[in-house]
Amino acid sequence: MRLTYTRSVYALTTFRLVWLKELIEKETVESKLPKRVELGSIFSFTEDNGVVCKICADAKACCDFATGKTWDLWKLDYMKRHVIQKIHSDSIAKLRRIQAGAGISCLLTESEDHRQMRMEVNDRQRSTGEQVKILIDNVLLGLSMNASMLSVMDIHDHMAKYVKLPDSWRSKNYAFEFVECIDTVVREKCMKEIREF
Ligand SMILES: [Zn+2]
DSSP states (O other), X not given: OHHHHHHHHHHHHHOOXXXXXXXXXXXXXXXXXXXXEEGGGTEEXXXXXXXXXXXXXXXTXXXXXXXXXXXXXXXXXXXXXXXXXXXXXXXXHHHHHHHHHHHHHHHHHOOHHHHHHHHHHHHHHHOOHHHXXXXXXXXXXXXXXXXXXXXXXXXXXXXXXXXXXXXXXXXXXXXXXXXXXXXXXXXXHXXXXXXXX
16 A cells, blocks of 8 residues: 555656657658657656557557556656657557558548549649639630630630640639639729729
8 A cells, every 4th residue: 555655656756747848859650751749749648547658559559658657767768768669660650551541541432522622622722823824814815706605615625735724624614703803803993993083
């Protein structure tokens, strides 16, 4: 009884929560390049369970840091030593494999709608000012020729032979969006001129 009491007092006095604020240079599950992280992003401490390495716990590694390590006389070095151990690196690798697997199964099970939306978002992110300028210019050409928006689609397709214009951008909806943008600018300019007149 007496022994247990002494033990818990030691745990309280020798582990310092401030250690969890300590910065170390270490690769993480997300980043293969070492980056500065707080020990607290890897370890947690409770009086009941001692020190848990969250990464080894998630990876269900076979070491006492995975379930909670208790020690009579804690030293900051014990944690720093653990993160360079093979078992910890193996846990990082295991979690990376799990995450990559989840990513792949997401791709395999996503619906057609979802896929198209993702592709469109990708296209938009890749957009360059030059591509958008070409699309707007085509719309302007169509307007000046008094042509229908369907003809603008033909112009887009024609241009796509020479420059890269993603399929989804050549849709009628996009053309109307451009017309609206152009209209807003023209209207603002007209109103400004009228006001100044
Ligand atoms: Zn670990």
